[in-house]
Amino acid sequence: MTPYLVLAAVLFVLGLHGLFVCRHPLRKILALNVLTTAVFLLLVTVARLAEPLDPVPHAMVLTGIVVTVSTTAVALALAARLAAFGRGTGGKRRTDGS
Amino acid sequence: MIDASIGATLPASAATALLGGALAAPWLALALLGVPITRSWAMRLMPWAALPALLAALLVPSGAVLSGSGPPTEVGFGMDPVARAFLLPAALLWGLAGWFADRWIAGAERRALFAGFWLAAMAGNLGLILAQDLLAFYTCFALMTFAAYGLVIHEGTDRALRAGRLYLAMMVVGETCLFTAVALAAVSAVGPRLEFAGMAGTPLAMALFAAGFGMKLGVLGLHGWLPVAHPVAPVPASAVLGGAMIKAGLLGWWRVASPESAELTAWGLPLVGLGLAAAFYGIFMGLPERDPKTVLAWSSISQMGLATLLAGVAVLEPRAGPVAWTGLAVLVLHHGLAKGALFLGVGVMATAGGSSRRLAWVILWWPALALAGAPGTSGALAKTALDLAVAQTVHGSWIGPALSLGAVATTLLMARFLYLAWTIQPDPRPEGERGIWEAWGVLIVLLLGVPWFWSVERIVAQAFSLDAIAAALWPPALGLLLAGVAWRLWPRLPRRPGWPARVPGTRPRGRAFPALPLALSRLEQRLHRWPVVGRTVMIVTLLLVAALWRANA
């Protein structure tokens, strides 16, 4: 199971890097999604490692997916409005909020 | 004082009610001020809100208490000889200055605001005098201090605002010192209540108390706010600031230092030295000033130097304690009334016109001479008491003459003040003049009589002895002579002082380190950038992991 754990760690760091370094809002959203996916991968691995198989992490991942879908929806709506506002002000404001 | 004979016939319930009334009256007026319907009526209550306190000072016997399980410890208010000695002048001054203010602020904008700050400061001042434990005292002290800020900046001029800023800066530091000291007392407290005495053995706590109270009293080195804040405040506010509020520092120190214990002996001589230095420094700095109210503020520093000296004498030798206490009580009463009369006198001189102005100036001589300690005035009484206290110590031989020299110098300063008061350009206002005159007149009459009736007979008798009169006569006489000579020789000096005193807080706008705020703002902006956030997140993670690892793995 170690490869999965390593993969989860790599994905998490990748997500962090993307969040901090990418400027475009869509890339930031994707980075956040990669981040949460890494956590879900870890949880599923944990479930598989348990003896006997543990259903609780699956329940958590399911809930987590619902949460992530909602957050992504909010993020997309927010990014769209931000872009519209940026156009409205003649693109003077930087849309990445930094 | 004449404490023992007071209130023997007053029923206990009446005493408690009077005590409660003294504490509650300013709050009641404040509450009425908050309601729009009663506001204009409540503003007239400024003089009357101090009346219950005055009655309490005259009628309530020592030992009457009011206590409650206030948070976070038990708090109590009550009457005792110390409280009475401070309450009488404070109540008189707050009442009469309130009467004066009622007329003085008439017609001015923001009158309700002034009344609000006035009543809040009064509530704090009266409360701290009656407080019987540290927490109650500290609470009232803080209330008074910060409400007085509103009085200082009332005029709203640029100068007043800058003075207010200096006042606040120093007071915040002072309050922080006191807060720490009170918390220290709470750490070692045993009973449900924070007793005043009991920290004398903790040098840190005593040092913090000294700094906090010294800041209020204007002890040398911590006096910076006094000559700046007093002159900018409206006249009646200056009167209560100089006459009543700065005494809170003295009262606080007297409460916590508990002169009966011998633990503070080492503080004695430094306090005496500091007091004497302040007594002369205040005069030296006050002489070249051109604003009569600033001169009075410097004179307060000088007079509070004498109070510091007495506090030093009290801890220097435990047996001098009671005598020093009597001296202090007389000094508080005399200085409160005299300084109040002088400040209000400036207001009278500024408004009176024609012959009444000349009359006012002549009357003004009385409190001025009293401050100088001329025979027959309350100042002579204070000086006698002071001499008696000083004579108790081994240092009496040199302090006594120094005090006489101080009286000469004070006379000079008062002569300077009288000159400046005469040169005030009057701005007669017919509508408010009458109330102003009455309040001032009553204060002058009280200054003539009250100290004599209120002091212990021994000191009165001593002050009327031929020796004492002779001893009290020469310093003012010499001082007046010197002042006359000076006026003859350099008639132009008073107009243009030789050495302009740089007053802190009045320098032009400008920052000492213009680059620093900018650099800090830039740094903050950098912290907001995403790549930098990434790095900070990493650093904090590493910090946490490292700390957890070192402690647990």
Added chain:
Amino acid sequence: MNGGDIGAVILAVLPLAAAIGAFVRPGAGPTLTLGTGLLTLGAALAVARQALETGSWRQELGGWGAPLGIGWRLDGLSACMLLLTALVVGAAAVYRAAEKPEKPPSEADRYFWPLWLFLWGGLNALFLAADLFNLYVTLEFVSLAAVGLIALAGGPALAAAWRYFLATLLGSSIYLLGVALLYGQYGVLDLEQMAGVLSSGPTTVLAAALATLGLLLKGAVFPLHFWLPAAHGRAPATVSAVLSGVVVAGAFYLMVRLWFGPFAVLLDGGPALVLGGLGAAAILWGGTQALLQRRLKMLIAYSTVSQLGYGMLVFPLVGSGVLAERAWRGALLLVLAHGLAKAALFLAAGCIVRARGHDRIGRLGGPQNGPAWAWLAFALASASLIGLPPTGGFAGKWWLLQSALAAQAWIWVAVILSGTVLTAAYLFRALAGPLTPAVPPVAVSRPPTALAMIALALALGAWALGLLSAPFGRLLAYPLGGA
């Protein structure tokens, strides 16, 4: 079922149900919210009463226990936070309802009340939840609603909302990673069960660090406060009041729950020092930045960064074990008093902005007929933040300082005191605003006095907290005994 249990159910369910109602019938939003507010306040009081009587207790929803069921844990601390939420969110809702909008209602305003009620329900659930994963869900709940509320303001607030969104989601994800690691190690999620089995080890250390990091991000603890000033400074006054007063305190609450619950065995030494150090840095840095601000709302927002640092001092001071009880009570009372006072400050600032049309401190001089009451509320709330007696801020700081003095921890003493001086400095700077000479043109409109009265009521609440510090101290005393 005792009164507390019923109260807890009302607290969790009612706001969510009302949110759905407000979404379906937008016109009924204010009525539903105010009704919810009254009931919620009553329920919070019932929980507090129960907590005073019985200490702490558990409640299994529908009789389903851990791990699949949802359990709640209630005690004095959660009761206090629930009360704070009810008061602040309720008062801010009244403010919003009483406020006559300056511009005609837009499409976005429709969503205000549903989001508001979702935020409320999420906060209540956060203070009730007893297991690590449910806490994650409630945190997300609160974050999404809060982001939505900021974004509703539109314009420049959008950028602020976006930053807040990214920061808070990052925080949740990192927290969830920590939770996943903990679950992998111990196979439990419930806080109490976790406290029984947790031992130190590499995975535990990493998990604790990650969970804490996530909460530090959400709580805007220095140096991770980068999102807070803009988000709280640009949001409408009502939203800022709730975000600064309660939402940030929610993250702090969770940190306290974790570190004095399951992680208590790890706290000694280094970790307590690091957390306290971050808090100290927050006090000083936030205070300095507040002093440098030119705008009133930004000043108040930076003050939040600074004031929550006082809460963080709970870790080293309780950890030191000297007068730990007082440090505990003091820090938590400070957070409560801050919640009330800060909400009052933001609402008062809202009144001032309405009256003057801007909030640049240097240009607030001139006649104050409009916002005079708002300035009074501002002054009274400031007194509590500075810690003047007899306010709640005073009682809290008083206990905290005593603990530091008794432990002879001079560094913490110095931080507490210099933070006080800084607080006084920036708040008096703000209070000097109305006293400065007027800079023309001065446009003054008169906002409804009722608005300022709400701010005043909250400020007086912070004072009442000081006068009631004895019962609140008792209420806050329980969790430490259990941990």
